[in-house]
Amino acid sequence: MKMEELANEGEAATTHAAQPDFMRLGLEKLDAFRDEVADLEATLADVVKLGGPDVEKKSSRLIKQLNAFEPSITMIGQIKAGKTSLVNAMVGRPDLLPADVNPWTSVVTSLHLNAPIAEDAPTASFQFFSQDEWDHLVENGGRIGELSSRAGADEELEKVRKQIAEMREKTKARLGRKFELLLGQKHNYAELNDDLMQRYVCMGDDFEDLEEEDQQGRFADITKSADLYLDTDALPMPICIRDTPGVNDTFMMREQITINALRDSRICVVVLSAHQALSSMDMGLIRLISNVKAREVIIFVNRIDELSDPANQVPEIRDSIMQTLADNSGPENPEVIFGSAYWANVALSPELDEIVSDSAEALYNWAEAALSAEAAEMGTHELVWHLSGMPQLYAALSERIAEGPGAETLAAARKKALNLVSGVRASNEMISMRLEGDEVSVMSREALSSHLDKLEADNLKRLNDKLDIVFQQFGSRVDQSHKRFLDRALESLLQHLETKGEEEIWQYSPDGLRMLLRTSYQVMRRNVGAACQEVYAAAAHDLEDTYRSAFGVDVTNFTITPPVPPEVPPPVTLGQTIALDLQTSWWKGWWQRRKGYRAFASGFYDLIEAETAPIVAELKDRQAAEIRSDAEKELRDFLAEQRALLEDICSKSELDFADLEDVFGIKAQQEREELFDYIFEELTHNAGAGADE
Structure with missing residues (x-):
């Protein structure tokens, strides 16, 4: 097959x-x-x-x-925050996704709930990494490998290579000669079952005694994404929930995968553990959500069932989260919801008496603080569900989707x-x-077609001419911001060397660069919207004139409404880790290997320029090209719809x-x-x- x-x-x-x-x-x-x-x-x-x-x-x-x-919601968060358990509770199927997976796993699992699909379409689809993606990981060590190589951190690079060599050997042992053939392929299944999730998402190590098709985690190393199609009684419409693998791993593969998932979603749920809240280890999370509109970020603090006194601890944790976000330029006033995926999944089970005693005590404690008088009408399962935070989470998501x-x-x-x-x-x-x-004078079919061809060409040119100006201005701002950042950082480095010498390691945050680029992006977004609105309105006016000139008809209440400019995605790439974010052993090694101010200056400039250049190129080139393509497509679709209507009128004029x-x-x-x-x-x-x- x-x-x-x-x-x-x-x-x-x-x-x-x-x-x-x-x-x-x-x-x-x-x-x-x-x-x-x-x-x-x-x-x-x-x-x-x-x-x-x-x-x-x-x-x-x-x-x-x-x-x-099908609005999409991307779930991101700390490893071991219970994100997958929360997703299972949201879809009402506690055992759907394996919650305790090996940290190697880098699979984005998209749950398409109530999505209309063809009768013969698969209900489970697993996409493998392409050959290029695998080669980048294996040969270069992913982002960490690139970074270590640029910094000359040979010891770190060797560690990365050793880990990857182990992974590669295990993968080949699992898959044998099929390994090369599988890369870039997709496995589709007509039915979803537990074994599939174990095979494609969960890691496993003991393969010798198992049949080939029963091996847990057999394809997990090379699986990039999973798409599962489920019916969910509770939801009144289709929704896609994307469960991402987190943002902290040895090779930063997860970070890039999560960035791509965020780009495709308008709503982001950040899942934190009540034990950790937001710590210095979560700067990667803060960097990512700082580039998403605050209104579209929801923070769910999970695992309050493990707190000894949630009624008093929750307000303290909330204050700590808000302060951390404020101190690190995170989104302002995001909605913060406290709850427990464990309680939610307990509420979905037939019996409640399996709840562990410590969790039950926390539940009673939280009930005294969180329940209102209306709770007296609720059944026991409903009470636990309410205390789990799920209704509040879905209310927040519903509001953001609807509005x-x-x-x-x-x-x-x-x-x-x-x-x-x-x-x-x-x-x-x-x-x-x-x-x-x-007597009705009607433009001939040939003349109408020619006229519409010209109308489309003129308006597409008008759109691209305006977007050329917008993107040229954006590119100039981005390049200036990039150079200004590098010059300031270099100046700061030299001042440090002059005042404190080479013994004390210098630290410098790239957040200034992110802020400059984010501001430039916001200006570009507004200018793209204005350009699209102007051109779309002009095209609608041209079409109104076409109706009148083609058919000589003056209609009451006749108007052509221009389309809405496409939504410009957030610049989540700005959340990507930059070398200066990592004050780790290899950075100390880089510092210690420099000899003399000139070596520090040139080495630093080359390193940080090489690190930040891909982010700048991503914004200027790839994202700008996608935005232009979306703007063009909206205009083409609009004109195609109108062409079909005009040709329909033309055909009716030919009826005897x-x-x-x-x-x-x-x-x-x-x-x-x-x-x-x-x-x-x-x-x-x-x-x-x-x-x-």
Whole structure:
């Protein structure tokens, strides 16, 4: 069987009991959002009555896009903070993901909950590292290897190489001759079961006595990501929860994987342990979340079940977290929720008497501080669920989804629906004029196509010309900030050497560079949005003129609404570890190997320039290219939709009079006008409300 084909179709799926009603606590905002989607779907069904089969296809496509909306939430956090146990509780399946995995594991697991998928699509898919990614790790030692090599830290580099050699030998022992063939491949499965998770996500060491396909962790070394598709009764809509492997590991592979996951999500949940809260070891976490909008960061402090006195300790921990964030330029006033994944999973189990005694005492202690009078109406399982913090977490997530990506998705869909109605109405007006015997002058199909080709080319050029200016200005600011940082750091180093000599190791934070680059990025983001709005509005105006010139129709309430500029992703790459962040043994070794001020100066400048250049290039080149591509795609899609509507009107103008009268009778036309007015008013009102929000 080929790698890409569905495998193990006969395996039994992991079963789970019906989820309790209390899992719906906190999801009210998502319920309301789903109701709004249903209302829009009903309005689109009315649009179908007005436009016939062609409009039905367009309406169906728009409804399909609405139903496929899947906001993603990325979970990041400290290792051993109980992040995976929390994810299991969120989906109501305590044993779904293995919570106690070997620290080697670097798999991003995406749980697609209630996502609409094709009947023959896999429910579990595992992607392996590519040959290039594996070579980078094995040959260079990943980011730590690169950094150590640049710094001349031979001892550190040798440690890294030794660890990687051990990993490589174990991997080859597991996979044998298949190893090279597996890289870059994907394994798909029709059914999800516990054995799959053990095989692809959990590490294991004892392979000699096991059958080949039963080996735990057989593919874990080379598995990069897992996509699992599950139905969850409690959720009223699709959601994707991404469980990341953390940010601290020997080769910084996890850090890069987590950065990529954050870039693809609008909402981030940072999971901390109540025992650790935020310590100096978590600067990597703070750096990452500092580059995400504060509103889109939720901090969940887990494992309060292990505190001796949570009622009094929780306020102290909260104060400590907020102070640490303030001291280290973290997000301002993020929402902080305290809870226990352990309690949540206990609440989901049939019996509560298995809870350990210390945890039970902590539960009673926390109940006195956290429960209100309304708790008297709750059953025991629901009480434990409430104390676990899960309803508060889902309430925070629901609010951010509904008010953020959800509101944007609805606004964009309403604008598309409004444009669809405007197009159908223009078509209707032209048909009415013909039925009433008026002479209608219509642009030929060839002339219309040529005109739309030019309109698209002109507006794409207009967009790219404006974006060229935005990105050139951004690139200049970034280069200036980079050079300014290097010059200041070098000056600080030389001052240190002059005042304190070579014996005392110098420290310098790269946070100044991050702040400068973040400010430049924010300016670029605003300028991209302004450029897109201007060009999209101009394209909409050009299309309005096209309707009038192509069909000679002047329609009441006729307007073409420009699309919403695409969301510019946060610059999470700025959270990447830079050599100056690491005051470790190799840094001391680098320092001790320098001889003379000149050697310090040139060695430092080359090292930090090489370290920071990839971050600068990522922002200037790759992210800028992605932003441009998204902006272009939004414009192309908008123009393609309008082209289809205009060509549809053109085709109706070619129907002979008899066919036209059969399909669109005069009485029917009058009824359609009334429905047009109702739909236009409905969509305009809701689109305005969405924009105000």
